[in-house]
Amino acid sequence: MWYLFELIFYVLIITTLIILYKVKKLSGLKKYIIIVSAIFALALGITFALEKPIVSVTDSISYEVKTHENLDIVQAYYHFLNVSDKVQINGEVDFNKVGNYKVEYVIPTLFGNYTKEQTIEIVDTTAPVITLEGNEIEKISYNKEYEEAGYAVTDNSDEDLYDNVTVTKEEVNEKEYKLIYTVEDSSHNVSTAERTVELIDEVAPVIKLKGDSTIYIKLNDKYTEQGATANDEIDGELTDAIKTSGKVDTSKEGKYKITYTVKDSSENEAKKTRTIVVYDESKPSVTPNTNPSSETGVIYLTFDDGPSSSITPKILDILKAKGVKATFFILNYSAANEKLVKREINEGHTVGIHGYSHTYSEIYTSVDAYMNNITKLRDKIKKSTGYDTIYTRFPGGSSNTVSRNYCKGIMTVLTKEVVARGYKYFDWNVSSGDAGDVKTSQAVYNNVTKGLKHNRANMVLMHDFSGNTKTLNALSDIIDYGLKNGYTFSSINSSTPMIKHGVNN
Ligand code: ZN
Numbered sequence: 058m059w060y061l062f063e064l065i066f067y068v069l070i071i072t073t074l075i076i077l078y079k080v081k082k083l084s085g086l087k088k089y090i091i092i093v094s095a096i097f098a099l100a101l102g103i104t105f106a107l108e109k110p111i112v113s114v115t116d117s118i119s120y121e122v123k124t125h126e127n128l129d130i131v132q133a134y135y136h137f138l139n140v141s142d143k144v145q146i147n148g149e150v151d152f153n154k155v156g157n158y159k160v161e162y163v164i165p166t167l168f169g170n171y172t173k174e175q176t177i178e179i180v181d182t183t184a185p186v187i188t189l190e191g192n193e194i195e196k197i198s199y200n201k202e203y204e205e206a207g208y209a210v211t212d213n214s215d216e217d218l219y220d221n222v223t224v225t226k227e228e229v230n231e232k233e234y235k236l237i238y239t240v241e242d243s244s245h246n247v248s249t250a251e252r253t254v255e256l257i258d259e260v261a262p263v264i265k266l267k268g269d270s271t272i273y274i275k276l277n278d279k280y281t282e283q284g285a286t287a288n289d290e291i292d293g294e295l296t297d298a299i300k301t302s303g304k305v306d307t308s309k310e311g312k313y314k315i316t317y318t319v320k321d322s323s324e325n326e327a328k329k330t331r332t333i334v335v336y337d338e339s340k341p342s343v344t345p346n347t348n349p350s351s352e353t354g355v356i357y358l359t360f361d362d363g364p365s366s367s368i369t370p371k372i373l374d375i376l377k378a379k380g381v382k383a384t385f386f387i388l389n390y391s392a393a394n395e396k397l398v399k400r401e402i403n404e405g406h407t408v409g410i411h412g413y414s415h416t417y418s419e420i421y422t423s424v425d426a427y428m429n430n431i432t433k434l435r436d437k438i439k440k441s442t443g444y445d446t447i448y449t450r451f452p453g454g455s456s457n458t459v460s461r462n463y464c465k466g467i468m469t470v471l472t473k474e475v476v477a478r479g480y481k482y483f484d485w486n487v488s489s490g491d492a493g494d495v496k497t498s499q500a501v502y503n504n505v506t507k508g509l510k511h512n513r514a515n516m517v518l519m520h521d522f523s524g525n526t527k528t529l530n531a532l533s534d535i536i537d538y539g540l541k542n543g544y545t546f547s548s549i550n551s552s553t554p555m556i557k558h559g560v561n562n
Contacts, residue, residue, distance in 0.1 A: 193253065257323060291323070299319045358535075
């Protein structure tokens with residue numbers, strides 16, 4: 058077929074030449090017609106021979122990177138024939154790499170090859186894609202920082218853009234901010250993603266009780282509700298919104314609970330309870346241990362350095378409610394606190410002498426100074442209450458070394474002297490630590506309960522000086538622990554063994 062056109066070309070040329078040769082013999086109009094025809098045939102033949110192929114190729118073309126594997130199929134026509142299968146392509150294109158490439162399309166013609174050049178542009182116009190893990194809207198507590206749930210970046214061209222992601226925070230309002238994730242690929246395609254962080258209130262208000270969390274009331278006395286206050290970080294004061302529930306029947310012995318609840322505007326609820334113990338003075342409110350297999354042991358609760366108007370009455374309330382007797386080693390007391398000493402005596406506790414003064418530099422200067430310090434208080438107690446006591450406790454204990462600073466060897470003398478003068482002195486073998494490092498009720502409780510031992514006299518050192526709430530708040534639980542574990546409680550009496558430390562001065 059291809060050669061048919063070459064043949065036509067040669068026939069047209071030869072025909073022309075023959076016509077031109079024969080035309081010499083003709084004349085007139087015929088001659089001109091033939092000459093015109095011959096020229097026309099010659100022009101047609103030359104035009105035909107010089108015609109270029111028609112190729113469907115543009116000067117340049119763009120392909121998105123990684124979307125193609127081959128160049129598009131080229132349509133080529135030559136002398137009205139489809140010669141697409143004869144097109145030869147020169148040049149290489151990497152469709153997976155952004156860049157400009159040159160290719161040549163070569164088509165054979167009657168007079169050599171016809172070549173068409175084309176520029177192939179491999180481009181990246183696709184932005185990366187950021188995929189957020191977690192939620193598009195995250196809700197977190199207002200007092201917390203948002204912890205990034207994570208994100209992933211994919212791109213059609215660039216390998217790993219994770220480290221190129223920048224996160225910026227945009228505040229929307231007090232309760233909301235946006236996190237904008239931005240990333241740009243190497244072809245400057247930029248992509249963003251957005252996450253909204255909503256700040257919510259998950260923190261409950263704080264209720265504070267006015268007055269104590271446990272209140273002891275005598276049977277048939279009046280219970281006065283002292284109320285509570287509530288505060289919320291977001292809503293502010295919520296005291297008026299507190300709902301109080303529970304009833305106290307003071308005509309009946311028992312434990313009652315008053316519950317205080319309050320909700321903030323985000324429905325976070327706070328709850329606090331107060332225990333009211335209604336007790337009958339005439340009988341102990343605790344059942345003695347009835348377990349026959351239990352071991353025995355006596356606990357002597359002793360309170361030093363009182364009385365104090367803030368702590369002593371509450372300790373007496375608890376002891377009364379629990380039906381437990383204890384011992385108070387007191388210091389000189391004011392006229393106002395005289396009633397507390399009387400109450401200790403009246404409620405069956407033992408009152409002992411700690412000393413008129415507690416000042417080491419005064420009381421340990423001489424034997425006389427010390428003896429005066431205890432007789433002075435003994436006389437005062439006798440005068441104001443009619444109660445006489447021979448029970449004593451050395452300030453700092455008989456083992457103290459501080460007295461060495463004021464009088465060498467004084468404790469060795471005093472420990473014999475007080476006994477010779479008819480007194481008994483009591484150190485301790487269980488220490489609550491409440492005058493030392495101990496900071497919490499729990500620690501007081503732990504120190505005491507861990508120090509207790511069965512089958513002996515447990516002399517427990519505690520204090521009822523002003524402000525000692527840690528012991529006050531631990532006392533009820535300490536008593537419950539003792540009773541549950543088979544101990545009995547007693548105040549110091551004539552048959553109580555003298556618990557003594559070793560003397561160090
Ligand atoms: Zn003391």
